[in-house]
Amino acid sequence: MNIYSGKIVLCEKFITELRTQDPARYILLKNIIHLATDCLNVSGSFISVLNENLQHRIAVHNIPFHTYSLQEYLPRFITEQSDTFYITDISHDARFSDYLKTPGEPEIRFFACTPLRTSDGVIFGTLGVCDIHPRRFSQREIKVIEQISYLVMEFFQAWNARDFIDNSSGIPNSQALVADLQILGVKTNDSELRLVIIECINIHKIFEIARTVGMLQAQALLREVCTLFRLRLSLSFGERLYTIAPGCYAVLSNEEDKNLDAASVLSRLQDIRLKIEHNIYADLIPCAGETCFNPSVIPAYEGIRRGVSALHEAISSGSSLQIFNEETDARRNTEFQLMNELAAALHGAPGLYMVYQPKFCLKTGTLTGLEALIRWCHPVRGDVSPDTFLPAITRTHLHSELADWVINDVTVQLVKWQAAGCAVPVSINLSESDITRDGFAKKFYEGIILSGLTPQLFEIECLETEKIIENEYAVTALTMLRERGVRIALDDFGSGYNNVNYLRRMPFDIIKLDRELISDIVTDRRSQIIVTNTINMLKSLEYTVIAEGVEDLGTAKILSEAGCDIAQGYYYSRPLPAGEITKILYAKFIL
Incomplete structure (x- = not known):
């Protein structure tokens, strides 16, 4: 055809x-x-x-x-x-x-x-x-x-x-691909087409090249890539190369032509290194998404969307290629819709609220603090698990907006508790991308002071510790906050391989033992020995040690005997809305 x-x-x-x-x-x-x-x-x-x-x-x-x-x-x-x-x-x-x-x-x-x-x-x-x-x-x-x-x-x-040729590369663009698919949709009946979309150099790399050697050189590189693609792929008449975006291309062929499936295309595009200027080279690392469809049944824009979806799945999963999968695509679409609805909630729509899980002293049994946890009651879906939307939000700009929303909501609640004479320290979970935002530490500290609170009422639990420790700006920001009275906690200690090394380089006050580390200490003596010696080491280094995920009395007793300071978990209390926490605090401080 x-x-x-x-x-x-x-x-x-x-x-x-x-x-x-x-x-x-x-x-x-x-x-x-x-x-x-x-x-x-x-x-x-x-x-x-x-x-x-x-x-x-x-x-x-x-x-x-x-x-x-x-x-x-x-x-x-x-x-x-x-x-x-x-x-x-x-x-x-x-x-x-x-x-x-x-x-x-x-x-x-x-x-x-x-x-x-x-x-x-x-x-x-x-x-x-x-x-x-x-x-x-x-x-x-x-x-x-x-x-x-x-x-x-x-x-x-x-x-x-004018609307069908990409100016940078000189080859047909996505509009031309749409037009060709629409024509084929009229001319074909049962014929399946294969669309392979390849990214060989992402837009950030192109901008980096343009910033270094100029836009003309970057455009020359893109034209050279197109020339190489044509040579490597050996396209026949009736097979066509398109540019979808800078550094992103599409190959359209018949479904029965296995020479142009994603695997074959990628095999021909390996080991490409282009000289940009003098000793500056660009290595092309292609990845691809593939979809097969009948253009007389599937509209052009939908077919292209499926190819792009498969490509993005390959990129996000770290693999070199992905074939379009309807279930995966539906899940991603649901996730995308969920992110839009979360954005509405962050900008005033009802649904988001905070719960607080109490922390108790293992020696005295008294409440010593709270961990703030985000919750979402969706107007249609009901309660949406944080495990559903928090991983997805890390890939969007909403991550920083959510962090600001949490900080603001916790601050407002602490002001109320302080006015009632029953405020206790509250910990907030923050990631590397939150801490490294421009001016974050200064804004966070000034917000505390302007609200009339003291820094000692706030704790930051560091997520993605490995990323944080590798980021000098993050370490500097945390050090500044710690010097001003904000307590810094290492979350999920014991869940990775490099945690001990973190202790030498990070400004921590508190170490939180991961729930997986303590889950078997009642039934497994080896686990108990490991946890006991870990706590002894941390106490020798003068850290406050907190165990999370404590579910039973036996675990709490072993932790107490080992010298652990604080525990939280369902044995003590599930996370509670602010209203219920207020009653507990009022009973503790006022009655």
């Missing part, structure tokens, strides 16, 4: 655009029909495009009649004719008897017209000439009007191609 005819096909969108005014286009077309008028020695000429039974004149030169009623009768004659035709004398032509009844007509006598066709043969417009006198039309004149119509079509093709 021939996928690409070799010419840009005039799409409905472009034909619609022709009916709108465009001064630059009008001037050029006016010159063309002026040329037709002079070459054929007629009174006037015009170019029009068809729309059902009407014509829209997009360029007119010296039409000698005051009304255009004749135009109402032309379309049926134009569409019935496959070649150029002419009428020597309209006043003697019975087909125009209704036109002749119009008062003041005829004001023209001679008319000649040649159809304007798309590259697949569909008549979409006309080039016409007319005269106030009857006349014959010679074969030479017919050839002239047809040559001029060819010039008009070539102009339309070039004008139309």
Whole structure:
């Protein structure tokens, strides 16, 4: 099956655009029909495009009649004719008897017209000439009007191609891919197409290259990539390469052609290193998404979306290729919708609220603090687990907005508890991306002071500790907050391999033992020995030690005997809404 005819096909969108005014286009077309008028020695000429039974004149030169009623009768004659035709004398032509009844007509006598066709043969417009006198039309004149119509079509093709060619790479773009798929959707029945979308250099890398050596060099690199792609893929006639975005390309082929599936494409694009300037090179690390579909059943935009979805799944999963999977796609779409709904909740829609899990001293049994935890009661889905939306939000800009929302809500609640005389320290979970935001530490501290609270009422539990320790800015920000009285906690100690090394380099006050580390200490002596010695080490280093996920009395007792300071978990209390926590605090401090 021939996928690409070799010419840009005039799409409905472009034909619609022709009916709108465009001064630059009008001037050029006016010159063309002026040329037709002079070459054929007629009174006037015009170019029009068809729309059902009407014509829209997009360029007119010296039409000698005051009304255009004749135009109402032309379309049926134009569409019935496959070649150029002419009428020597309209006043003697019975087909125009209704036109002749119009008062003041005829004001023209001679008319000649040649159809304007798309590259697949569909008549979409006309080039016409007319005269106030009857006349014959010679074969030479017919050839002239047809040559001029060819010039008009070539102009339309070039004008139309502006939206179909990527300026940087010089190859067809996503709009061209859509147009080709739409054409194939009409021409094919049961044929399946394979669409492979490849990212070989991401946009951030392109901008980095442009910043280093200039935009012209970056664009030259993209053109070189296209040349290499063509050579490596050895595309045959009917197989086509498109650019979807800078550094991102698509290959369209027949489904039965296994030479252009994602695996084959990637195998041909390995070990590409392009020289940018002097000793600066760019290594291309391609990954691909693939989808197969019938364009007569699946719309073009949906087919492309599926290919892009598969590519993004490959990128996010760290694999080199992914085949489109409807279940995975549906899950991602649900996740995307969920993120939009979460954004609405962050900007005032109801649903988000905080719960607080109490922390208790293992020696005295008294409440010593709280951990703030986000919850979401969705208006339709009901309670949405944090495990559902928190991992997804890390990939969006909403992550920082959620952190700000939590900090603000906790601050407001602490102000209320302090006013009631029952405030206790509250810990907030923050990630590396939260802590490294520009000016975060300063803003966080100033917010505490402006609210009338003391820094000692706040604890920061560091998530993604490995990322934090590798980020000098994050370490500096935490150190500044710790020096001002905010307590810093290492969360989930014991869940990784490098936790002990963190103790030498990070400004921690509190170490939280991971629930997995303590889960078996009642039944497994080896686990108990490990936990006991870990607590002894941490206490020797003068850390406050907290155990989370304590579910039973036996675990609490062993932890207490080992010297653990604080515990939290369902054995003591589940996370509670602020109202219930207020009652507990009031009983502790007031009664």
